[in-house]
Structures are given as structure tokens and as C-alpha cells.
Amino acid sequence: MDWFEQARAAEQRRDWDAAIALVSAHAECYSTDHHMHANHLWHIDLLARAERFSELTKFALTDVHARRRLNRSLRAQGMEAVLRSRAKDGDRDALYVLVRLLCETNRDQEAHRAVQDFGPEDRYAHQIVARFRSPSSGTH
Incomplete structure (x- = not known):
């Protein structure tokens, strides 16, 4: 069994340590080898799934x-405070x-405040809020 099959088997068993170790050895972000780049994305996914x-x-x-x-x-983990902290630190x-x-949890005012606090000049953030407030969006 090659490393790929071993990694898939470990992933299916939820043996995150083994899967991550196998995949990370064959992963490279922005590699010109599309397999290495795909493995990088897989590695990142495994890290997330392993929390x-x-x-x-x-x-x-x-x-x-x-x-x-x-x-x-x-x-997905409901870690809103961590997201807020990351946004405050400049993570767009x-x-x-x-x-x-x-916005999706009907806290439009909080969303607007977050944009004002962390990205007042960020047009895309303003667009997200506007899309949810728009009567044509069907949400309000």
C-alpha cells in the first residue's frame, strides 16, 4: 500500500496523527506540481477536521x-469571539x-458595528451587510 492509500485509510479511521503525517510529507502550497498543491489543501483540511x-x-x-x-x-465550532479577535487583528x-x-443569525446591527470597528473602509464587508439588509434578498 502506498502513502496515499495509507493516508486515506488513516483518514477514514479518523487517525488524524497518521493521516496528517503522511499527507504533510507530500504537500506544498502553491507548488507547480498540482499533486503537491492538492495534498497541501488536503493537509489543511485534515488539520481542521482534527481541530x-x-x-x-x-x-x-x-x-x-x-x-x-x-x-x-x-x-462551525461557534468560536465567534476568536473570529472577532482575528478580524480585530486585521484578518479580512x-x-x-x-x-x-x-447577518445570518439576524444580528445585522452587530454586523454593521463589526464592519465599523474592524473594516470601516472595507467595501466588501459593507456589501455583505447591505446584501442581508436588502429587501430583494428575501431575508428582511
């Missing part, structure tokens, strides 16, 4: 894939995830 947020956070400092996956995972993706979460 290894500290490792993801380290990768997120320089890796957009890790940053996005971390923010989605934080949202965290801001967008936070604003969507607030």
Missing part, C-alpha cells in the same frame, strides 16, 4: 488556504466570516 486550530493558526500567518479554512472551522477573511455569521 488542530493552533497548527492551522500558525499556517494561517502566511497561507491563505489555512486562513480561510481556519475561519470557516472557527465559525475573519471579518467576512464574522459579518456573514452575524
Whole structure:
């Protein structure tokens, strides 16, 4: 059995340590080898599924894939305060995830305040809030 099959088997068993170790050895972000890049995305996904947020956070400092996956995972885990902290520290993706979460849970005013606090000049963040407030969106 090659490393790929071993990694898939470990993933299916939820043996995160084994799966992560196998995949990370064959992963490279933005590699010209599309297999290495795909393995990088798989590695990031495994870290998120294993809830290894500290490792993801380290990768997120320089890796957009890790940053996005971390923010989605934080949202799924209900870690709104951590998202808010990341947005405060300048993570625009965290801001967008936070604003969507607030809007989707009918907290439009909080969403607006988050944009004002963490990205007052961020047009995309303002667009997210506006989309949820729009009568044509069907949400309000």
C-alpha cells in the first residue's frame, strides 16, 4: 500500500496523527506540481477536521488556504469571539466570516458595528451587510 492509500485509510479511521503525517510529507502550497498543491489543501483540511486550530493558526500567518479554512472551522465550532479577535487583528477573511455569521443569525446591527470597528473602509464587508439588509434578498 502506498502513502496515499495509507493516508486515506488513516483518514477514514479518523487517525488524524497518521493521516496528517503522511499527507504533510507530500504537500506544498502553491507548488507547480498540482499533486503537491492538492495534498497541501488536503493537509489543511485534515488539520481542521482534527481541530488542530493552533497548527492551522500558525499556517494561517502566511497561507491563505489555512486562513480561510481556519475561519470557516472557527465559525462551525461557534468560536465567534476568536473570529472577532482575528478580524480585530486585521484578518479580512475573519471579518467576512464574522459579518456573514452575524447577518445570518439576524444580528445585522452587530454586523454593521463589526464592519465599523474592524473594516470601516472595507467595501466588501459593507456589501455583505447591505446584501442581508436588502429587501430583494428575501431575508428582511
